Amino acid sequence: MCQSLNSKTPLTVCVSGAAGQIAYSLLPLIARGDVFGRDQLIELRLLEIKPALDALHGVVMELRDCSFPLLTAIVETDDPMVAFQHADVTILAGSFPRRPGMERRDLIARNVSIFKAQGHALDSVASKNVKVVVVGNPSNTNALVLSHFAPTIPKQNITALTRLDQNRAVGQVALRTGVRVDQVDGVAIWGNHSASQYPDVTRATVNGEPALPKLGGRQVVAEDFIPCIQKRGAAVLKARGFSSAMSAANAIGDHLKSWILGDSKIVSMAVASDGSYDVKRGVYFSFPVRCVGGGDYEIVQGIEMDEFSRKYVSATTEELFAERIEALELCAA
Numbered sequence: 001m002c003q004s005l006n007s008k009t010p011l012t013v014c015v016s017g018a019a020g021q022i023a024y025s026l027l028p029l030i031a032r033g034d035v036f037g038r039d040q041l042i043e044l045r046l047l048e049i050k051p052a053l054d055a056l057h058g059v060v061m062e063l064r065d066c067s068f069p070l071l072t073a074i075v076e077t078d079d080p081m082v083a084f085q086h087a088d089v090t091i092l093a094g095s096f097p098r099r100p101g102m103e104r105r106d107l108i109a110r111n112v113s114i115f116k117a118q119g120h121a122l123d124s125v126a127s128k129n130v131k132v133v134v135v136g137n138p139s140n141t142n143a144l145v146l147s148h149f150a151p152t153i154p155k156q157n158i159t160a161l162t163r164l165d166q167n168r169a170v171g172q173v174a175l176r177t178g179v180r181v182d183q184v185d186g187v188a189i190w191g192n193h194s195a196s197q198y199p200d201v202t203r204a205t206v207n208g209e210p211a212l213p214k215l216g217g218r219q220v221v222a223e224d225f226i227p228c229i230q231k232r233g234a235a236v237l238k239a240r241g242f243s244s245a246m247s248a249a250n251a252i253g254d255h256l257k258s259w260i261l262g263d264s265k266i267v268s269m270a271v272a273s274d275g276s277y278d279v280k281r282g283v284y285f286s287f288p289v290r291c292v293g294g295g296d297y298e299i300v301q302g303i304e305m306d307e308f309s310r311k312y313v314s315a316t317t318e319e320l321f322a323e324r325i326e327a328l329e330l331c332a333a
């Protein structure tokens with residue numbers, strides 16, 4: 001349970017990468033009450049690296065200039081031990097971005113050290129009940145590293161964001177079948193937040209009817225729909241010159257709203273694998289989950305998986321275990 005979800009006690013929300021692009025879209029959503037409710041007081045604890053503290057101060061000036069009635073306090077810091085203090089909710093968007101010519105291993109190496117240090121800090125000073133969403137890439141593996149170095153924080157309290165992939169998939173089903181997004185249901189994201197993810201529409205419906213035939217059948221889905229979702233982040237980056245930020249912030253809000261307040265719909269989140277669907281323990285894997293409120297969720301069981309789906313789930317599982325080996329080797333080095 002998220003014990004301080006009580007309108008009279010401020011919810012302590014920490015955001016790392018707070019001077020970055022995603023945070024710039026996310027902070028007003030949180031401070032306005034769009035995520036945790038219109039009567040939930042909020043204390044913000046904002047974490048950045050030292051060179052970005054001036055920029056962070058500018059963001060804080062703007063937050064104050066918004067005069068958000070729910071915002072009780074704002075802390076600016078470059079010290080994770082200060083930022084995570086008593087945090088109820090922690091959003092980790094601060095990470096080292098991929099630079100031209102960087103190999104995936106280099107990206108993992110840069111971020112392993114960040115999430116290792118933040119895991120130690122979280123373990124030391126955050127509430128044992130803290131709910132964490134890892135956003136910085138490679139997000140599933142960063143969540144694994146964080147959890148590894150925060151052994152007293154329950155593994156199920158740490159998640160990684162795949163709600164953006166879910167929203168993208170729902171948006172594309174709606175666009176391609178000519179309906180509104182609220183007429184689409186049953187889309188799930190399995191696996192890694194990477195190009196190996198499996199956006200699954202085999203049980204999706206459009207106005208209560210199977211979506212698959214309306215999308216052109218399995219072959220079209222395999223050749224066009226699935227790659228579109230898998231590569232959507234790269235496509236936005238190419239078009240905008242910056243990675244998705246507005247849609248990422250919106251998805252973080254959706255993720256936290258579902259997780260903390262509960263959701264009548266099944267949603268996708270990357271969570272600690274528990275052996276469900278033959279995904280062995282040891283990685284953070286996106287599953288369809290049922291959020292029952294108060295920060296509790298369960299992985300939806302009993303979904304029949306045909307050969308088509310199994311092939312994708314197995315590929316993304318393999319990628320995550322390869323990332324796990326690399327990350328843990330780097331942690332030990």
Ligand SMILES: NC(=O)C1=CN([C@@H]2O[C@H](COP(=O)(O)OP(=O)(O)OC[C@H]3O[C@@H](n4cnc5c(N)ncnc54)[C@H](O)[C@@H]3O)[C@@H](O)[C@H]2O)C=CC1
Nearest residue numbers: 017019020021022048049052094095135136137161164248
């Ligand atoms: N999981 C998902 O669905 C998505 C993940 N992302 C990832 O989210 C991350 C953030 O994206 P943007 O905000 O657009 O990037 P950005 O580059 O605009 O901001 C990142 C911020 O993190 C800060 N930072 C770097 N190292 C830090 C550390 N050790 N502690 C605290 N802050 C630190 C930087 O100073 C920078 O201000 C990136 O890794 C991006 O790839 C982006 C979109 C979707």
Ligand SMILES: O=C([O-])CC(=O)C(=O)O
Nearest residue numbers: 137232233234236243244
């Ligand atoms: O690749 C990136 O940096 C951004 C990202 O994760 C996405 O848009 O899905």
